[in-house]
Amino acid sequence: MLQIYNSLHNRKEEFVPIEPNKICLYVCGMTVYDYCHLGHARVMVVFDMVYRYLQTAGYEVTYVRNITDIDDKIIKRANENNEPFTELTERFIAAMHEDEAALGILKPSVEPRATGNIPEMIGMISQLIEKSYAYVGSNNDVYYSVAKFEDYGKLSGRKLEDLRAGERIAVDQVKKDPLDFVLWKAAKPEEPAWDSPWGRGRPGWHIECSAMAQKILGDRFDIHGGGHDLQFPHHENEIAQSEACIGHQTVNYWMHNGFIRINDEKMSKSLNNFSTIRQVLEDYRPEEVRYFILNSHYRSPLNYSQEPLDAARAALTRLYTALRGLPVDQITDLGNAPVDSEQEQRFRAAMDDDFNTVEAISVLFELAREINRQRTDENIAGAVKAAALLKKLAGILGLLNTDAEAWFKGQSHVDSDGLSDDEIETLIQQRTEARTNKDWTACDALRDELKAKGIVLEDGPGGTSWRRG
């Protein structure tokens, strides 16, 4: 039985889909004015994991992740670059797709763009005005009247008076209430704009998600996710908009993933420590980043530094070592995995418990040990069986998708002085001859030479294998 921590009630709740065996999932995607950073990577990986797991749990999942391709930051950046905003957004959407592909993120079912759904947004704003939840300001901006929505604050656990007590809200003469937020922004000359009943302008950020979610998923859907910081005000405002417009609760479960810190500091512009996905991928392999993210609970804060990434590499090396040398076609044939095994049950129980990937991963290591044991006992059939299960379960997390041999021989961040596979094989061949002659001095010299270039040798009963470590 799947349990999900619902941010709406701050507790784990049994998950009951609206329609049996079907799940509609909406996740707030990124605003495309720059390269994706590690925080985006976490959202991508976490909800990719959720998407994959729900599918293997037997659900038909419609996964919507939007792209915000019009907003103030985009306009500002496009102006700085002196280019049309669409050129800017197209470039970073392409970059985002590259990053996703690198990290092994499955494509969402639908990836709507804000600019492709302006009529729906205008329609929703019109309804909100009709129902008196919104008003047109003297500057032709349209605002949502927060005080009109009784439940305002229910997601973030805030009361209006508490929010008003905060001194950080800018005073604005046009708004009736400083907490009111913009639904439609009148365009200044030269700004990208769309026609609307209130003049030319563009939608506010919050209405984008409300409108796109309703358009694609309907008046009520199962899960809405996003980064923790979006809980307030973004998701709070979405609730205010959607529920005021539709007239009832629209989202059953809210999921928020925790933040990533960099060397124990908040990622921020002022600290200039924004690590983009592509920067990180210069030093680490995508699967290492994925493991790093999945090896802590999605709601916990996660600190990015060298050690946990190195640990991720070591952990994956252990898992791949278990798979190495086993017949690839047999272990990738999931039909060889035992059905309804005790390990799979524990794996799924962990995942059912609010996506406890960390505990699920521990099952992976138990399987690795099992494989190694069987292999020591020369029970290859048993090892294959366990390996097929390991592949299957790891696959649910999007891990161990590489062929083991390719993993070990692939480039790592350690500079291997550019030795080619053939050069390495040749040196190993020389060493094997020395070994046969029991010329241990020559033997060890060759091994040391390779080690200095980042190549680790392992002598086994079937000969010498190597890896770039």
Add this chain to the structure above:
RNA sequence: GGCUGGGUGGCAGAGUGGUUAUGCAGCGGAUUGCAAAUCCGUCCACGCCGGUUCGAUUCCGACCCUAGCCUCCA
């Protein structure tokens, strides 16, 4: 100030009212020409003070420390 979380062994990081997390690192053993890898065994733990309990790291309360949000932010 308001609202959420969190404090676990050398590090990372789960979890549990009484019994093994897991990975890396350490120690002992097996294996190996020596290593590496692997297997077996093993050390190291639950912020502080009270309470509930036969028994609490796990539940409750206070305290200390810490993170996030309250402004754009994944």
